[in-house]
Amino acid sequence: MRSLSYVAVDGVALTAATAKTVFEFAAGAQRVVRVAAFGICMRSVTATDGPALFEIETDDTGATTGTGTGVVETNWNYTSTGTAGVTVKHTLTVEPASFALDRTFQWRVPVNGPYTEYFPLGDELILPVSSISRFRLTAPQAQTALMWVKFAD
Numbered sequence: 616m617r618s619l620s621y622v623a624v625d626g627v628a629l630t631a632a633t634a635k636t637v638f639e640f641a642a643g644a645q646r647v648v649r650v651a652a653f654g655i656c657m658r659s660v661t662a663t664d665g666p667a668l669f670e671i672e673t674d675d676t677g678a679t680t681g682t683g684t685g686v687v688e689t690n691w692n693y694t695s696t697g698t699a700g701v702t703v704k705h706t707l708t709v710e711p712a713s714f715a716l717d718r719t720f721q722w723r724v725p726v727n728g729p730y731t732e733y734f735p736l737g738d739e740l741i742l743p744v745s746s747i748s749r750f751r752l753t754a755p756q757a758q759t760a761l762m763w764v765k766f767a768d
Contacts, residue, residue, distance in 0.1 A: 623763035636707040646700035648742035675746035682709035
């Protein structure tokens with residue numbers, strides 16, 4: 616396992632009641648990805664806006680990837696990394712053509728500020744070898760979001 620890395624993206628435009636894949640992780644054939652933490656912050660325009668749905672969906676049966684912008688992961692100590700065992704895209708503009716849900720994790724997150732979830736050592740979320748996982752947000756109202764994911768691969 617390599618050291619902890621992170622990816623982050625800001626300014627993700629969410630359309631009301633429409634799921635948006637913020638990150639897509641394509642795990643390599645030799646490594647699992649261990650999600651250690653993630654954070655989400657939205658800029659709600661109204662204090663009474665309801666919570667957003669955050670999902671991590673995984674397909675380990677050979678799904679195709681979507682169309683998005685490639686992300687260069689950075690080591691948690693802020694230095695550049697070597698060869699990655701995972702390919703990460705952000706802000707998908709085209710969702711994958713096929714996606715068979717093998718597992719789904721869901722959280723309700725506030726749209727009026729930050730939300731962070733940490734997974735203790737040994738209890739990380741595992742994204743299996745050769746799988747495609749997408750980190751999706753669905754907000755009840757139009758929002759702008761920032762998201763980061765800390766992981767090891």
